[in-house]
Amino acid sequence: MTHDDVVEWMARFAAEMTENRAYLSRLDGDIGDGDHGTNMDRGMKKVMEKLDGAGGDDIGATLKTVGMALVSSVGGAAGPLYGTFFMQMGQASAGRSELDLAGLVDAVDAGITGVQKRGKAEPGDKTMVDALLPALEALRQAAEEGADTADGLARAAAAGREGMEATIPLVARKGRASYLGERSAGHQDPGATSSHL
Amino acid sequence: MTHDDVVEWMARFAAEMTENRAYLSRLDGDIGDGDHGTNMDRGMKKVMEKLDGAGGDDIGATLKTVGMALVSSVGGAAGPLYGTFFMQMGQASAGRSELDLAGLVDAVDAGITGVQKRGKAEPGDKTMVDALLPALEALRQAAEEGADTADGLARAAAAGREGMEATIPLVARKGRASYLGERSAGHQDPGATSSHL
Amino acid sequence: MKKLINSPDTVLRDELEGIAAAHGDRVRVSYEPAYIVRNDAPVQGKVGIVSGGGSGHEPMHGGYVGMGMLDAACPGEVFTSPTPDQMLEATKAVNGGAGVLHIVKNYTGDVMNFEMAAELAVGEDIEVAAVVTDDDVAVQDSLYTAGRRGVGVTVLAEKICGAAAEERRSLQEVADLCRRVNAEGRSMGMALTPCTTPAAGEPNFTLADDEMEIGIGIHGEPGRERVKVESAARVVERLAGTIVDDLPFAEGDEVLAFVNGMGGTPLMELYIVYNELHKYLEGRGIRIARNLVGSYITSLEMAGCSITLLRLDAELTRLWDAPVDTIALRWGGP
Amino acid sequence: MKKLINSPDTVLRDELEGIAAAHGDRVRVSYEPAYIVRNDAPVQGKVGIVSGGGSGHEPMHGGYVGMGMLDAACPGEVFTSPTPDQMLEATKAVNGGAGVLHIVKNYTGDVMNFEMAAELAVGEDIEVAAVVTDDDVAVQDSLYTAGRRGVGVTVLAEKICGAAAEERRSLQEVADLCRRVNAEGRSMGMALTPCTTPAAGEPNFTLADDEMEIGIGIHGEPGRERVKVESAARVVERLAGTIVDDLPFAEGDEVLAFVNGMGGTPLMELYIVYNELHKYLEGRGIRIARNLVGSYITSLEMAGCSITLLRLDAELTRLWDAPVDTIALRWGGP
Numbered sequence A, B: 001m002t003h004d005d006v007v008e009w010m011a012r013f014a015a016e017m018t019e020n021r022a023y024l025s026r027l028d029g030d031i032g033d034g035d036h037g038t039n040m041d042r043g044m045k046k047v048m049e050k051l052d053g054a055g056g057d058d059i060g061a062t063l064k065t066v067g068m069a070l071v072s073s074v075g076g077a078a079g080p081l082y083g084t085f086f087m088q089m090g091q092a093s094a095g096r097s098e099l100d101l102a103g104l105v106d107a108v109d110a111g112i113t114g115v116q117k118r119g120k121a122e123p124g125d126k127t128m129v130d131a132l133l134p135a136l137e138a139l140r141q142a143a144e145e146g147a148d149t150a151d152g153l154a155r156a157a158a159a160g161r162e163g164m165e166a167t168i169p170l171v172a173r174k175g176r177a178s179y180l181g182e183r184s185a186g187h188q189d190p191g192a193t194s195s196h197l
Numbered sequence C, D: 001m002k003k004l005i006n007s008p009d010t011v012l013r014d015e016l017e018g019i020a021a022a023h024g025d026r027v028r029v030s031y032e033p034a035y036i037v038r039n040d041a042p043v044q045g046k047v048g049i050v051s052g053g054g055s056g057h058e059p060m061h062g063g064y065v066g067m068g069m070l071d072a073a074c075p076g077e078v079f080t081s082p083t084p085d086q087m088l089e090a091t092k093a094v095n096g097g098a099g100v101l102h103i104v105k106n107y108t109g110d111v112m113n114f115e116m117a118a119e120l121a122v123g124e125d126i127e128v129a130a131v132v133t134d135d136d137v138a139v140q141d142s143l144y145t146a147g148r149r150g151v152g153v154t155v156l157a158e159k160i161c162g163a164a165a166e167e168r169r170s171l172q173e174v175a176d177l178c179r180r181v182n183a184e185g186r187s188m189g190m191a192l193t194p195c196t197t198p199a200a201g202e203p204n205f206t207l208a209d210d211e212m213e214i215g216i217g218i219h220g221e222p223g224r225e226r227v228k229v230e231s232a233a234r235v236v237e238r239l240a241g242t243i244v245d246d247l248p249f250a251e252g253d254e255v256l257a258f259v260n261g262m263g264g265t266p267l268m269e270l271y272i273v274y275n276e277l278h279k280y281l282e283g284r285g286i287r288i289a290r291n292l293v294g295s296y297i298t299s300l301e302m303a304g305c306s307i308t309l310l311r312l313d314a315e316l317t318r319l320w321d322a323p324v325d326t327i328a329l330r331w332g333g334p
């Protein structure tokens, strides 16, 4: 994975957020306060501003920029969480101009660890963590099996989707949705959804 | 017309107001602020409280009591106007225990004069005056023709109704309805309606 | 109808009891007849100021009873002017020997009831002066109407005259001042939604989801025109434009700008409106020297706003700045 | 959606410009990052107090910036908590050398963003203490939730801690006081109607014409139960009953009773609710020593109310009574 791949990945993520803005907010409306899509879209637009013409080939530096842009523009719960995720990923890939699957695994691992430290969410709490962790596991699997990056990412995405869908029956224990208690079950978690995308 | 007749007249009027409370407020809602029925009903209930067991046979005193009760309970534009109407009627029939048609004419005349002094409304301004004046004229007619009281009152009521209906096409020049200007035309004036009842 | 009430027949009584319970340290409440009077009334040697009108416009007028503003307020039933006995008793309660000023909003009912009260008070040898406010430019002032409605300027007049009365000015002077404030001020309002009186139980008018009423009255009286919902900037142009051209306010004028919420309007929107008003007046060379932003003369839960502009001079500005200590308006040291 | 705005994307900016234009005599407004700070900040030797949260709850928090209350407020987008850079800059702007207190309402987003800000501030050698308010009894407090939401008590804590800071108490003391206020206070709210954020454009939930939501959150978070509309007396029983039993408040307690409007509630109804609350507490032997009635922590145009009770002692009462001079809360001599 090269620096350009990372930037392109961000561009795709940003596009996804714009496209699914209303959808994510609706999901958040069901069990939260209906702003997740708006928040993420605002944030990723800010990210693209910052990246646009930033250049360089330090993946770590770029991911840190992404994280900081998110922290200072998203707000809500998702801002610090996504921000931390990318900042920690950047930390773990500082100075690297290319990442193989193993390197990617380490970076994502660091990112998720950061998210969990910040948000104290365990698997099964019906949060973005439930989409991120399976994706990480799939990535690690792929790396051990020596799969190539493209294949690894594909498997991670698939696992993330499963994790996301698996949040539907869960009862939220973190975030705004937890106020609903049992009533949060049966709804797909918006944060998990945005993570998968 | 004896003192008992007057009390009975008030009782009928009170009953009419309760019955037509919603209707009058709706008429007022169309060109005013929708409280005429509520106001008049509240006022006439107060009147009946005051009259109940008041006794005596001084028509003037009783009509003054009626007027004062209305003034202190109706509020809005109708309160001072109806209050003045009955207080002036009472003034003009002070000490009388019975009124023939001629006496009634003088009393009503005094009442209307009071209403016009207070409200400065001319015939055709789309107010209660447009119901009261024709009624007075019919009453005077009847008196001159030596008709009996019952007949006179019937003719007055009929004339009042015509006056009331005649307010429909008029453009209001007094009261809240006047803010509507032309738009007040085509609506029956609530005050005129309550006067007729 | 969704309201936090017990019954349509008891709203006024329940509200007055709540005010008495909450603000007994500032005001006394009389129920029969209904009026709210400042605790230290009558203030000897001071002109007493009494206002009143239908309820449903809170904090006006009860919220303005206190040092530096009103001596008493007479609340009528919702949207129905109070009765003369209320104003008579309130007038007696605040008469400190210097006479009493009645500040009356121009509605046929209010004017006639206050008139009767004044006649009765004079009968009891109390000197009374009445000033009628009629600042709503949405109404054509002509021989063919009851005249312009009294709205936002009433609040400003109560504050400014209250300050003058505290300075022990004479009844004549305070009344003249009140006329001057009314003459120098203009207002206009708009509504995004109607409101529902407890007695009626249904909205007093209807607006489509994309419509607003320009020139609305505080009792939901229909306005000048009904148009599609527009931006805050455009709404301000409509209201302020009509107001400025009416007096007219001229380049170089200093004004007090009052952006008022109708009761159901978020404060956030009032500041957005104020921002647009500020830019609009700047563009016309009119300087905002003082301002008031909030829901001070309301129409139950109606959503919308009104704008009031008052041309200031040194004296009006000084009296506006003078200390006031009421339930709803408070500033300056005691 | 009917709102007096220019565009959903500019509401925050437009509002802040309006606040700056209207209240430049009291506060300064920074736009990038967004925060409102009192004119005389930093006050040397005084603990600085910073709060913040999503917008749409006005006058909270910006309306409470000033002498005797907050030094700065950080407004996020509507119903979205602000970002760390806002709190960091605000913290720097109010740091008078005695440290800075962050008063944070307990919502995951607010807590995490303030946490990050505190970490950054410490990195710049500013002593920061954070207290999280969580007084909403409608939420079950358990390991399985994000904990109770911070609501009405936040306003009271900001006032009381502000007074303590003016007395030059230490950061430790002011933070402990804030925890005590939070521990002694409880709140619960209800809604008659939902509200609509400009970004969403449609109501955040739906209620039938005869329904109300008991235990609503200030962002429209669903409450405990949905029931048919009831009398004000019954609503007060539900809210106050739950509150009193939760702390629990006991016979003989003296309390500050705060009846808050959600934004679209007429003042008339708030006084009716206060009257019922007064009677209810009397019946349980609890005495209201102080009160606050009005729309102080709102949810855009939502109709409804919340009740907050704070158990008072001599110190809390004295600090509540201490002078405060902000846009929205003002009393006592300067």
Ligand SMILES: Nc1ncnc2c1ncn2[C@@H]1O[C@H](COP(=O)(O)OP(=O)(O)O)[C@@H](O)[C@H]1O
Pocket (backbone or CB within 6 Å): A028, A032, A033, A034, A035, A036, A039, A075, A076, A077, A078, A079, A081, A115, A118, A119, A120, A121, A126, A127, A128, A129, A174, A175, A176, A189, A190, A191, A192, D080, D081, D108, D109, D110
């Ligand atoms: N403690 C937490 N740990 C991890 N993820 C969380 C936590 N709390 C909330 N989230 C995620 O954040 C999402 C909500 O994000 P968003 O709506 O932007 O914030 P807010 O709830 O403040 O409006 C939830 O769907 C959930 O996936």
Ligand SMILES: Nc1ncnc2c1ncn2[C@@H]1O[C@H](COP(=O)(O)OP(=O)(O)O)[C@@H](O)[C@H]1O
Pocket (backbone or CB within 6 Å): B028, B032, B033, B034, B035, B036, B039, B075, B076, B077, B078, B079, B081, B115, B118, B119, B120, B121, B126, B127, B128, B129, B174, B175, B176, B189, B190, B191, B192, C080, C081, C108, C109, C110
């Ligand atoms: N100046 C006036 N002279 C005579 N009648 C009037 C005048 N102004 C109003 N009215 C009558 O009063 C009626 C309205 O009464 P009401 O609704 O009780 O008072 P308000 O308009 O104050 O709500 C009108 O329909 C009209 O008939």
Ligand SMILES: [Mg+2]
Pocket (backbone or CB within 6 Å): A028, A032, A033, A034, A035, A036, A076, A176
């Ligand atoms: Mg959300």
Ligand SMILES: [Mg+2]
Pocket (backbone or CB within 6 Å): B028, B032, B033, B034, B035, B036, B076, B176
């Ligand atoms: Mg009427």
Ligand SMILES: [Mg+2]
Pocket (backbone or CB within 6 Å): B033, B035, B076, B077, C079, C080, C081, C109
């Ligand atoms: Mg009326």
Ligand SMILES: [Mg+2]
Pocket (backbone or CB within 6 Å): A033, A035, A076, A077, D079, D080, D081, D109
């Ligand atoms: Mg949010």
